[in-house]
Amino acid sequence: MKPRFLVFAIACVTLLIATEATVAQQERKATSQCQAVAQSIPHATYANFSGTTSVIDATATEETVALTYIGHSTFLIETPGGVTIATDYSGWYTPPRLPMVVTMNRAHSSHYTLTPDSSIQHVLHGWSDVPGEKAKIDLVVGDTYIRNVTTDIRGDFGAPQTDGNSIFIFEVAGLCIGHLGHLHYELTPSHYAEIGRLDVVMVPVDGGLTMGADSMSRVIKRLRASLILPMHQPRPLQSFLSMFGPDFDISYAPTNTITVSLRTLPKKPLIYVAKGMQ
Known part of the structure:
Protein backbone atom coordinates (compact mmCIF):
# COMPACT_ATOMS: atom_id res chain seq x y z
CA MET A 1 0.00 0.00 0.00
CA THR A 31 6.19 38.85 -21.68
CA SER A 32 7.27 41.99 -23.50
CA GLN A 33 10.97 42.19 -24.20
CA CYS A 34 10.52 45.71 -25.55
CA GLN A 35 9.50 47.04 -22.15
CA ALA A 36 12.69 45.74 -20.59
CA VAL A 37 15.74 47.97 -20.33
CA ALA A 38 17.23 48.13 -23.84
CA GLN A 39 20.54 46.36 -24.18
CA SER A 40 23.26 47.19 -26.67
CA ILE A 41 22.41 46.30 -30.26
CA PRO A 42 25.05 44.37 -32.25
CA HIS A 43 27.20 46.35 -34.66
CA ALA A 44 25.21 47.13 -37.78
CA THR A 45 24.99 49.21 -40.90
CA TYR A 46 21.71 50.39 -42.38
CA ALA A 47 18.71 48.09 -42.50
CA ASN A 48 18.43 45.80 -45.51
CA PHE A 49 15.89 47.21 -47.95
CA SER A 50 14.71 45.25 -50.96
CA GLY A 51 15.15 46.72 -54.41
CA THR A 52 17.80 47.24 -57.03
CA THR A 53 19.50 50.11 -55.22
CA SER A 54 19.85 48.56 -51.77
CA VAL A 55 22.03 50.73 -49.52
CA ILE A 56 22.51 48.10 -46.87
CA ASP A 57 24.46 45.00 -46.01
CA ALA A 58 22.65 42.24 -47.87
CA THR A 59 24.73 39.39 -46.44
CA ALA A 60 22.91 39.12 -43.12
CA THR A 61 21.82 35.55 -42.47
CA GLU A 62 19.65 36.05 -39.39
CA GLU A 63 15.88 36.20 -39.49
CA THR A 64 14.38 39.25 -41.14
CA VAL A 65 10.99 40.90 -41.11
CA ALA A 66 9.46 42.35 -44.29
CA LEU A 67 7.28 45.45 -44.18
CA THR A 68 5.34 46.42 -47.30
CA TYR A 69 3.61 49.78 -47.51
CA ILE A 70 0.16 49.08 -48.97
CA GLY A 71 -1.27 52.59 -48.68
CA HIS A 72 -2.56 55.20 -46.22
CA SER A 73 -1.74 53.64 -42.81
CA THR A 74 -1.72 50.02 -43.91
CA PHE A 75 1.51 48.04 -43.86
CA LEU A 76 1.80 44.31 -44.43
CA ILE A 77 4.20 42.77 -41.91
CA GLU A 78 5.62 39.35 -42.79
CA THR A 79 7.52 37.50 -40.08
CA PRO A 80 10.16 34.76 -40.35
CA GLY A 81 7.59 32.28 -39.01
CA GLY A 82 5.10 33.09 -41.76
CA VAL A 83 2.74 35.32 -39.78
CA THR A 84 1.17 38.08 -41.90
CA ILE A 85 -0.25 41.23 -40.30
CA ALA A 86 -2.04 44.20 -41.90
CA THR A 87 -2.08 47.42 -39.87
CA ASP A 88 -4.99 49.89 -39.76
CA TYR A 89 -6.92 47.56 -42.00
CA SER A 90 -10.04 49.05 -43.57
CA GLY A 91 -10.43 47.02 -46.74
CA TRP A 92 -9.68 50.12 -48.82
CA TYR A 93 -6.01 49.25 -49.16
CA THR A 94 -5.69 45.50 -49.47
CA PRO A 95 -2.50 43.42 -49.24
CA PRO A 96 -1.68 41.04 -52.10
CA ARG A 97 -2.93 38.14 -49.99
CA LEU A 98 -5.29 37.84 -47.05
CA PRO A 99 -3.43 38.51 -43.78
CA MET A 100 -3.68 36.25 -40.73
CA VAL A 101 -3.98 39.24 -38.38
CA VAL A 102 -5.41 42.74 -38.88
CA THR A 103 -5.23 45.69 -36.52
CA MET A 104 -7.64 48.64 -36.63
CA ASN A 105 -8.20 52.10 -35.18
CA ARG A 106 -11.55 53.85 -35.12
CA ALA A 107 -10.58 57.48 -35.66
CA HIS A 108 -11.73 57.35 -39.30
CA SER A 109 -13.38 54.83 -41.60
CA SER A 110 -10.15 54.60 -43.61
CA HIS A 111 -8.54 52.90 -40.58
CA TYR A 112 -11.06 50.19 -39.73
CA THR A 113 -13.93 48.08 -41.01
CA LEU A 114 -16.68 46.30 -39.12
CA THR A 115 -17.05 43.78 -41.94
CA PRO A 116 -13.62 42.21 -42.46
CA ASP A 117 -13.21 38.98 -44.42
CA SER A 118 -14.34 36.11 -42.19
CA SER A 119 -11.22 34.14 -43.15
CA ILE A 120 -8.97 36.57 -41.21
CA GLN A 121 -7.94 34.66 -38.10
CA HIS A 122 -7.45 37.58 -35.71
CA VAL A 123 -9.24 40.95 -35.97
CA LEU A 124 -7.78 43.29 -33.34
CA HIS A 125 -9.69 46.47 -32.51
CA GLY A 126 -7.68 49.36 -31.10
CA TRP A 127 -10.74 50.57 -29.19
CA SER A 128 -13.15 49.03 -26.72
CA ASP A 129 -16.90 48.89 -27.30
CA VAL A 130 -17.43 48.83 -23.52
CA PRO A 131 -17.71 52.37 -22.11
CA GLY A 132 -14.92 53.24 -19.71
CA GLU A 133 -12.73 50.29 -20.70
CA LYS A 134 -9.49 50.22 -22.65
CA ALA A 135 -8.81 47.85 -25.51
CA LYS A 136 -6.40 45.21 -24.23
CA ILE A 137 -4.41 43.23 -26.77
CA ASP A 138 -2.09 40.57 -25.40
CA LEU A 139 -1.71 37.92 -28.08
CA VAL A 140 0.88 35.48 -29.34
CA VAL A 141 0.48 34.41 -32.97
CA GLY A 142 3.18 32.08 -34.21
CA ASP A 143 6.53 33.81 -33.69
CA THR A 144 4.97 37.21 -32.92
CA TYR A 145 3.81 38.80 -29.68
CA ILE A 146 1.24 41.57 -30.24
CA ARG A 147 0.23 44.14 -27.63
CA ASN A 148 -1.18 47.66 -27.58
CA VAL A 149 -0.94 50.98 -25.76
CA THR A 150 -4.10 53.10 -25.91
CA THR A 151 -4.17 56.86 -26.47
CA ASP A 152 -6.95 59.44 -26.64
CA ILE A 153 -8.30 60.88 -29.88
CA ARG A 154 -10.34 63.92 -30.83
CA GLY A 155 -14.00 62.96 -31.00
CA ASP A 156 -17.03 64.92 -32.13
CA PHE A 157 -16.50 68.70 -32.14
CA GLY A 158 -12.87 68.19 -31.09
CA ALA A 159 -13.68 66.83 -27.63
CA PRO A 160 -11.21 64.18 -26.38
CA GLN A 161 -12.37 60.61 -26.77
CA THR A 162 -10.64 58.44 -24.19
CA ASP A 163 -8.56 55.51 -25.44
CA GLY A 164 -9.91 55.66 -28.99
CA ASN A 165 -6.55 54.88 -30.61
CA SER A 166 -4.09 52.07 -30.03
CA ILE A 167 -0.39 52.01 -30.69
CA PHE A 168 0.15 48.40 -31.75
CA ILE A 169 3.50 46.82 -30.95
CA PHE A 170 4.77 43.70 -32.68
CA GLU A 171 7.65 41.84 -31.06
CA VAL A 172 9.29 39.39 -33.45
CA ALA A 173 12.79 38.21 -34.37
CA GLY A 174 14.23 40.31 -31.56
CA LEU A 175 12.71 43.47 -33.05
CA CYS A 176 10.25 45.89 -31.43
CA ILE A 177 8.03 47.26 -34.20
CA GLY A 178 5.46 49.96 -33.42
CA HIS A 179 2.55 51.39 -35.42
CA LEU A 180 1.32 54.69 -33.97
CA GLY A 181 -2.12 54.42 -35.55
CA HIS A 182 -4.08 57.69 -35.74
CA LEU A 183 -2.16 59.52 -33.02
CA HIS A 184 -3.87 62.80 -32.06
CA TYR A 185 -1.95 63.93 -28.97
CA GLU A 186 1.67 63.91 -27.88
CA LEU A 187 2.53 60.94 -25.70
CA THR A 188 2.83 61.19 -21.93
CA PRO A 189 5.67 59.72 -19.84
CA SER A 190 3.39 56.81 -18.91
CA HIS A 191 2.80 56.09 -22.61
CA TYR A 192 6.53 55.98 -23.27
CA ALA A 193 6.99 53.64 -20.32
CA GLU A 194 4.25 51.31 -21.60
CA ILE A 195 5.70 51.30 -25.10
CA GLY A 196 9.28 50.62 -24.06
CA ARG A 197 11.91 50.25 -26.75
CA LEU A 198 10.96 50.61 -30.41
CA ASP A 199 13.40 49.66 -33.16
CA VAL A 200 11.01 50.39 -36.02
CA VAL A 201 8.13 52.86 -35.90
CA MET A 202 5.42 53.62 -38.46
CA VAL A 203 4.40 57.25 -38.03
CA PRO A 204 1.37 59.12 -39.45
CA VAL A 205 2.27 62.23 -41.45
CA ASP A 206 -0.56 64.53 -42.49
CA GLY A 207 0.08 68.04 -41.23
CA GLY A 208 -2.73 68.12 -38.68
CA LEU A 209 -5.36 65.42 -39.17
CA THR A 210 -3.43 63.55 -36.51
CA MET A 211 -0.80 66.02 -35.21
CA GLY A 212 1.21 68.81 -36.77
CA ALA A 213 4.72 68.13 -38.03
CA ASP A 214 6.37 69.73 -35.00
CA SER A 215 4.39 67.69 -32.46
CA MET A 216 4.82 64.44 -34.38
CA SER A 217 8.55 65.03 -34.77
CA ARG A 218 8.89 65.49 -31.00
CA VAL A 219 7.24 62.10 -30.46
CA ILE A 220 9.59 60.45 -32.94
CA LYS A 221 12.67 62.02 -31.38
CA ARG A 222 11.58 60.85 -27.93
CA LEU A 223 10.88 57.29 -29.11
CA ARG A 224 14.45 57.03 -30.48
CA ALA A 225 13.64 54.28 -32.97
CA SER A 226 16.38 53.28 -35.39
CA LEU A 227 14.07 53.08 -38.40
CA ILE A 228 11.18 55.50 -39.03
CA LEU A 229 8.61 54.75 -41.73
CA PRO A 230 6.26 57.64 -42.62
CA MET A 231 2.68 56.78 -43.63
CA HIS A 232 -0.81 58.29 -44.07
CA GLN A 233 -0.51 61.39 -46.33
CA PRO A 234 2.34 62.09 -48.81
CA ARG A 235 1.50 65.78 -49.30
CA PRO A 236 2.81 67.11 -45.93
CA LEU A 237 5.82 64.78 -45.96
CA GLN A 238 8.43 67.48 -46.66
CA SER A 239 7.15 69.59 -43.78
CA PHE A 240 7.57 66.61 -41.47
CA LEU A 241 11.06 65.82 -42.77
CA SER A 242 12.15 69.43 -42.29
CA MET A 243 11.74 68.96 -38.52
CA PHE A 244 14.77 66.67 -38.36
CA GLY A 245 18.36 67.85 -38.31
CA PRO A 246 21.71 66.14 -38.89
CA ASP A 247 21.07 63.55 -36.18
CA PHE A 248 18.71 61.79 -38.61
CA ASP A 249 19.33 60.39 -42.07
CA ILE A 250 16.61 60.54 -44.72
CA SER A 251 16.39 58.19 -47.66
CA TYR A 252 13.82 57.22 -50.29
CA ALA A 253 12.97 53.59 -51.06
CA PRO A 254 12.98 52.32 -54.65
CA THR A 255 10.09 49.98 -53.76
CA ASN A 256 7.34 49.76 -51.16
CA THR A 257 8.87 46.69 -49.43
CA ILE A 258 11.48 46.94 -46.72
CA THR A 259 13.24 44.07 -44.94
CA VAL A 260 15.00 44.53 -41.63
CA SER A 261 16.70 42.46 -38.95
CA LEU A 262 18.04 43.24 -35.51
CA ARG A 263 21.65 43.24 -36.69
CA THR A 264 21.04 45.48 -39.68
CA LEU A 265 19.25 48.27 -37.84
CA PRO A 266 20.78 51.68 -38.55
CA LYS A 267 23.29 52.99 -36.02
CA LYS A 268 22.02 56.47 -36.84
CA PRO A 269 18.21 56.99 -36.95
CA LEU A 270 16.96 56.64 -40.52
CA ILE A 271 13.70 58.03 -41.89
CA TYR A 272 13.00 55.77 -44.85
CA VAL A 273 10.21 56.77 -47.17
CA ALA A 274 8.47 53.93 -48.99
CA LYS A 275 7.73 54.40 -52.68
CA GLY A 276 4.01 54.86 -52.05
CA MET A 277 4.66 57.80 -49.70
CA GLN A 278 6.85 59.74 -52.14
Missing part, protein backbone atom coordinates in the same frame (compact mmCIF):
# COMPACT_ATOMS: atom_id res chain seq x y z
CA LYS A 2 2.74 2.44 0.94
CA PRO A 3 4.81 1.85 -2.23
CA ARG A 4 1.69 2.46 -4.33
CA PHE A 5 0.98 5.64 -2.40
CA LEU A 6 4.58 6.75 -2.92
CA VAL A 7 4.38 6.11 -6.66
CA PHE A 8 1.09 8.02 -6.82
CA ALA A 9 2.57 10.94 -4.87
CA ILE A 10 5.62 11.08 -7.12
CA ALA A 11 3.40 11.02 -10.20
CA CYS A 12 1.31 13.89 -8.82
CA VAL A 13 4.38 15.99 -8.04
CA THR A 14 5.82 15.29 -11.49
CA LEU A 15 2.54 16.32 -13.13
CA LEU A 16 2.39 19.47 -11.02
CA ILE A 17 5.95 20.45 -11.94
CA ALA A 18 5.27 19.81 -15.63
CA THR A 19 2.08 21.86 -15.50
CA GLU A 20 3.82 24.75 -13.76
CA ALA A 21 6.64 24.62 -16.30
CA THR A 22 4.15 24.75 -19.18
CA VAL A 23 2.31 27.71 -17.61
CA ALA A 24 5.61 29.48 -16.96
CA GLN A 25 6.66 28.92 -20.54
CA GLN A 26 3.38 30.36 -21.82
CA GLU A 27 3.77 33.36 -19.54
CA ARG A 28 7.30 33.94 -20.80
CA LYS A 29 6.03 33.93 -24.37
CA ALA A 30 3.61 36.74 -23.49
Whole structure:
Protein backbone atom coordinates (compact mmCIF):
# COMPACT_ATOMS: atom_id res chain seq x y z
CA MET A 1 0.00 0.00 0.00
CA LYS A 2 2.74 2.44 0.94
CA PRO A 3 4.81 1.85 -2.23
CA ARG A 4 1.69 2.46 -4.33
CA PHE A 5 0.98 5.64 -2.40
CA LEU A 6 4.58 6.75 -2.92
CA VAL A 7 4.38 6.11 -6.66
CA PHE A 8 1.09 8.02 -6.82
CA ALA A 9 2.57 10.94 -4.87
CA ILE A 10 5.62 11.08 -7.12
CA ALA A 11 3.40 11.02 -10.20
CA CYS A 12 1.31 13.89 -8.82
CA VAL A 13 4.38 15.99 -8.04
CA THR A 14 5.82 15.29 -11.49
CA LEU A 15 2.54 16.32 -13.13
CA LEU A 16 2.39 19.47 -11.02
CA ILE A 17 5.95 20.45 -11.94
CA ALA A 18 5.27 19.81 -15.63
CA THR A 19 2.08 21.86 -15.50
CA GLU A 20 3.82 24.75 -13.76
CA ALA A 21 6.64 24.62 -16.30
CA THR A 22 4.15 24.75 -19.18
CA VAL A 23 2.31 27.71 -17.61
CA ALA A 24 5.61 29.48 -16.96
CA GLN A 25 6.66 28.92 -20.54
CA GLN A 26 3.38 30.36 -21.82
CA GLU A 27 3.77 33.36 -19.54
CA ARG A 28 7.30 33.94 -20.80
CA LYS A 29 6.03 33.93 -24.37
CA ALA A 30 3.61 36.74 -23.49
CA THR A 31 6.19 38.85 -21.68
CA SER A 32 7.27 41.99 -23.50
CA GLN A 33 10.97 42.19 -24.20
CA CYS A 34 10.52 45.71 -25.55
CA GLN A 35 9.50 47.04 -22.15
CA ALA A 36 12.69 45.74 -20.59
CA VAL A 37 15.74 47.97 -20.33
CA ALA A 38 17.23 48.13 -23.84
CA GLN A 39 20.54 46.36 -24.18
CA SER A 40 23.26 47.19 -26.67
CA ILE A 41 22.41 46.30 -30.26
CA PRO A 42 25.05 44.37 -32.25
CA HIS A 43 27.20 46.35 -34.66
CA ALA A 44 25.21 47.13 -37.78
CA THR A 45 24.99 49.21 -40.90
CA TYR A 46 21.71 50.39 -42.38
CA ALA A 47 18.71 48.09 -42.50
CA ASN A 48 18.43 45.80 -45.51
CA PHE A 49 15.89 47.21 -47.95
CA SER A 50 14.71 45.25 -50.96
CA GLY A 51 15.15 46.72 -54.41
CA THR A 52 17.80 47.24 -57.03
CA THR A 53 19.50 50.11 -55.22
CA SER A 54 19.85 48.56 -51.77
CA VAL A 55 22.03 50.73 -49.52
CA ILE A 56 22.51 48.10 -46.87
CA ASP A 57 24.46 45.00 -46.01
CA ALA A 58 22.65 42.24 -47.87
CA THR A 59 24.73 39.39 -46.44
CA ALA A 60 22.91 39.12 -43.12
CA THR A 61 21.82 35.55 -42.47
CA GLU A 62 19.65 36.05 -39.39
CA GLU A 63 15.88 36.20 -39.49
CA THR A 64 14.38 39.25 -41.14
CA VAL A 65 10.99 40.90 -41.11
CA ALA A 66 9.46 42.35 -44.29
CA LEU A 67 7.28 45.45 -44.18
CA THR A 68 5.34 46.42 -47.30
CA TYR A 69 3.61 49.78 -47.51
CA ILE A 70 0.16 49.08 -48.97
CA GLY A 71 -1.27 52.59 -48.68
CA HIS A 72 -2.56 55.20 -46.22
CA SER A 73 -1.74 53.64 -42.81
CA THR A 74 -1.72 50.02 -43.91
CA PHE A 75 1.51 48.04 -43.86
CA LEU A 76 1.80 44.31 -44.43
CA ILE A 77 4.20 42.77 -41.91
CA GLU A 78 5.62 39.35 -42.79
CA THR A 79 7.52 37.50 -40.08
CA PRO A 80 10.16 34.76 -40.35
CA GLY A 81 7.59 32.28 -39.01
CA GLY A 82 5.10 33.09 -41.76
CA VAL A 83 2.74 35.32 -39.78
CA THR A 84 1.17 38.08 -41.90
CA ILE A 85 -0.25 41.23 -40.30
CA ALA A 86 -2.04 44.20 -41.90
CA THR A 87 -2.08 47.42 -39.87
CA ASP A 88 -4.99 49.89 -39.76
CA TYR A 89 -6.92 47.56 -42.00
CA SER A 90 -10.04 49.05 -43.57
CA GLY A 91 -10.43 47.02 -46.74
CA TRP A 92 -9.68 50.12 -48.82
CA TYR A 93 -6.01 49.25 -49.16
CA THR A 94 -5.69 45.50 -49.47
CA PRO A 95 -2.50 43.42 -49.24
CA PRO A 96 -1.68 41.04 -52.10
CA ARG A 97 -2.93 38.14 -49.99
CA LEU A 98 -5.29 37.84 -47.05
CA PRO A 99 -3.43 38.51 -43.78
CA MET A 100 -3.68 36.25 -40.73
CA VAL A 101 -3.98 39.24 -38.38
CA VAL A 102 -5.41 42.74 -38.88
CA THR A 103 -5.23 45.69 -36.52
CA MET A 104 -7.64 48.64 -36.63
CA ASN A 105 -8.20 52.10 -35.18
CA ARG A 106 -11.55 53.85 -35.12
CA ALA A 107 -10.58 57.48 -35.66
CA HIS A 108 -11.73 57.35 -39.30
CA SER A 109 -13.38 54.83 -41.60
CA SER A 110 -10.15 54.60 -43.61
CA HIS A 111 -8.54 52.90 -40.58
CA TYR A 112 -11.06 50.19 -39.73
CA THR A 113 -13.93 48.08 -41.01
CA LEU A 114 -16.68 46.30 -39.12
CA THR A 115 -17.05 43.78 -41.94
CA PRO A 116 -13.62 42.21 -42.46
CA ASP A 117 -13.21 38.98 -44.42
CA SER A 118 -14.34 36.11 -42.19
CA SER A 119 -11.22 34.14 -43.15
CA ILE A 120 -8.97 36.57 -41.21
CA GLN A 121 -7.94 34.66 -38.10
CA HIS A 122 -7.45 37.58 -35.71
CA VAL A 123 -9.24 40.95 -35.97
CA LEU A 124 -7.78 43.29 -33.34
CA HIS A 125 -9.69 46.47 -32.51
CA GLY A 126 -7.68 49.36 -31.10
CA TRP A 127 -10.74 50.57 -29.19
CA SER A 128 -13.15 49.03 -26.72
CA ASP A 129 -16.90 48.89 -27.30
CA VAL A 130 -17.43 48.83 -23.52
CA PRO A 131 -17.71 52.37 -22.11
CA GLY A 132 -14.92 53.24 -19.71
CA GLU A 133 -12.73 50.29 -20.70
CA LYS A 134 -9.49 50.22 -22.65
CA ALA A 135 -8.81 47.85 -25.51
CA LYS A 136 -6.40 45.21 -24.23
CA ILE A 137 -4.41 43.23 -26.77
CA ASP A 138 -2.09 40.57 -25.40
CA LEU A 139 -1.71 37.92 -28.08
CA VAL A 140 0.88 35.48 -29.34
CA VAL A 141 0.48 34.41 -32.97
CA GLY A 142 3.18 32.08 -34.21
CA ASP A 143 6.53 33.81 -33.69
CA THR A 144 4.97 37.21 -32.92
CA TYR A 145 3.81 38.80 -29.68
CA ILE A 146 1.24 41.57 -30.24
CA ARG A 147 0.23 44.14 -27.63
CA ASN A 148 -1.18 47.66 -27.58
CA VAL A 149 -0.94 50.98 -25.76
CA THR A 150 -4.10 53.10 -25.91
CA THR A 151 -4.17 56.86 -26.47
CA ASP A 152 -6.95 59.44 -26.64
CA ILE A 153 -8.30 60.88 -29.88
CA ARG A 154 -10.34 63.92 -30.83
CA GLY A 155 -14.00 62.96 -31.00
CA ASP A 156 -17.03 64.92 -32.13
CA PHE A 157 -16.50 68.70 -32.14
CA GLY A 158 -12.87 68.19 -31.09
CA ALA A 159 -13.68 66.83 -27.63
CA PRO A 160 -11.21 64.18 -26.38
CA GLN A 161 -12.37 60.61 -26.77
CA THR A 162 -10.64 58.44 -24.19
CA ASP A 163 -8.56 55.51 -25.44
CA GLY A 164 -9.91 55.66 -28.99
CA ASN A 165 -6.55 54.88 -30.61
CA SER A 166 -4.09 52.07 -30.03
CA ILE A 167 -0.39 52.01 -30.69
CA PHE A 168 0.15 48.40 -31.75
CA ILE A 169 3.50 46.82 -30.95
CA PHE A 170 4.77 43.70 -32.68
CA GLU A 171 7.65 41.84 -31.06
CA VAL A 172 9.29 39.39 -33.45
CA ALA A 173 12.79 38.21 -34.37
CA GLY A 174 14.23 40.31 -31.56
CA LEU A 175 12.71 43.47 -33.05
CA CYS A 176 10.25 45.89 -31.43
CA ILE A 177 8.03 47.26 -34.20
CA GLY A 178 5.46 49.96 -33.42
CA HIS A 179 2.55 51.39 -35.42
CA LEU A 180 1.32 54.69 -33.97
CA GLY A 181 -2.12 54.42 -35.55
CA HIS A 182 -4.08 57.69 -35.74
CA LEU A 183 -2.16 59.52 -33.02
CA HIS A 184 -3.87 62.80 -32.06
CA TYR A 185 -1.95 63.93 -28.97
CA GLU A 186 1.67 63.91 -27.88
CA LEU A 187 2.53 60.94 -25.70
CA THR A 188 2.83 61.19 -21.93
CA PRO A 189 5.67 59.72 -19.84
CA SER A 190 3.39 56.81 -18.91
CA HIS A 191 2.80 56.09 -22.61
CA TYR A 192 6.53 55.98 -23.27
CA ALA A 193 6.99 53.64 -20.32
CA GLU A 194 4.25 51.31 -21.60
CA ILE A 195 5.70 51.30 -25.10
CA GLY A 196 9.28 50.62 -24.06
CA ARG A 197 11.91 50.25 -26.75
CA LEU A 198 10.96 50.61 -30.41
CA ASP A 199 13.40 49.66 -33.16
CA VAL A 200 11.01 50.39 -36.02
CA VAL A 201 8.13 52.86 -35.90
CA MET A 202 5.42 53.62 -38.46
CA VAL A 203 4.40 57.25 -38.03
CA PRO A 204 1.37 59.12 -39.45
CA VAL A 205 2.27 62.23 -41.45
CA ASP A 206 -0.56 64.53 -42.49
CA GLY A 207 0.08 68.04 -41.23
CA GLY A 208 -2.73 68.12 -38.68
CA LEU A 209 -5.36 65.42 -39.17
CA THR A 210 -3.43 63.55 -36.51
CA MET A 211 -0.80 66.02 -35.21
CA GLY A 212 1.21 68.81 -36.77
CA ALA A 213 4.72 68.13 -38.03
CA ASP A 214 6.37 69.73 -35.00
CA SER A 215 4.39 67.69 -32.46
CA MET A 216 4.82 64.44 -34.38
CA SER A 217 8.55 65.03 -34.77
CA ARG A 218 8.89 65.49 -31.00
CA VAL A 219 7.24 62.10 -30.46
CA ILE A 220 9.59 60.45 -32.94
CA LYS A 221 12.67 62.02 -31.38
CA ARG A 222 11.58 60.85 -27.93
CA LEU A 223 10.88 57.29 -29.11
CA ARG A 224 14.45 57.03 -30.48
CA ALA A 225 13.64 54.28 -32.97
CA SER A 226 16.38 53.28 -35.39
CA LEU A 227 14.07 53.08 -38.40
CA ILE A 228 11.18 55.50 -39.03
CA LEU A 229 8.61 54.75 -41.73
CA PRO A 230 6.26 57.64 -42.62
CA MET A 231 2.68 56.78 -43.63
CA HIS A 232 -0.81 58.29 -44.07
CA GLN A 233 -0.51 61.39 -46.33
CA PRO A 234 2.34 62.09 -48.81
CA ARG A 235 1.50 65.78 -49.30
CA PRO A 236 2.81 67.11 -45.93
CA LEU A 237 5.82 64.78 -45.96
CA GLN A 238 8.43 67.48 -46.66
CA SER A 239 7.15 69.59 -43.78
CA PHE A 240 7.57 66.61 -41.47
CA LEU A 241 11.06 65.82 -42.77
CA SER A 242 12.15 69.43 -42.29
CA MET A 243 11.74 68.96 -38.52
CA PHE A 244 14.77 66.67 -38.36
CA GLY A 245 18.36 67.85 -38.31
CA PRO A 246 21.71 66.14 -38.89
CA ASP A 247 21.07 63.55 -36.18
CA PHE A 248 18.71 61.79 -38.61
CA ASP A 249 19.33 60.39 -42.07
CA ILE A 250 16.61 60.54 -44.72
CA SER A 251 16.39 58.19 -47.66
CA TYR A 252 13.82 57.22 -50.29
CA ALA A 253 12.97 53.59 -51.06
CA PRO A 254 12.98 52.32 -54.65
CA THR A 255 10.09 49.98 -53.76
CA ASN A 256 7.34 49.76 -51.16
CA THR A 257 8.87 46.69 -49.43
CA ILE A 258 11.48 46.94 -46.72
CA THR A 259 13.24 44.07 -44.94
CA VAL A 260 15.00 44.53 -41.63
CA SER A 261 16.70 42.46 -38.95
CA LEU A 262 18.04 43.24 -35.51
CA ARG A 263 21.65 43.24 -36.69
CA THR A 264 21.04 45.48 -39.68
CA LEU A 265 19.25 48.27 -37.84
CA PRO A 266 20.78 51.68 -38.55
CA LYS A 267 23.29 52.99 -36.02
CA LYS A 268 22.02 56.47 -36.84
CA PRO A 269 18.21 56.99 -36.95
CA LEU A 270 16.96 56.64 -40.52
CA ILE A 271 13.70 58.03 -41.89
CA TYR A 272 13.00 55.77 -44.85
CA VAL A 273 10.21 56.77 -47.17
CA ALA A 274 8.47 53.93 -48.99
CA LYS A 275 7.73 54.40 -52.68
CA GLY A 276 4.01 54.86 -52.05
CA MET A 277 4.66 57.80 -49.70
CA GLN A 278 6.85 59.74 -52.14
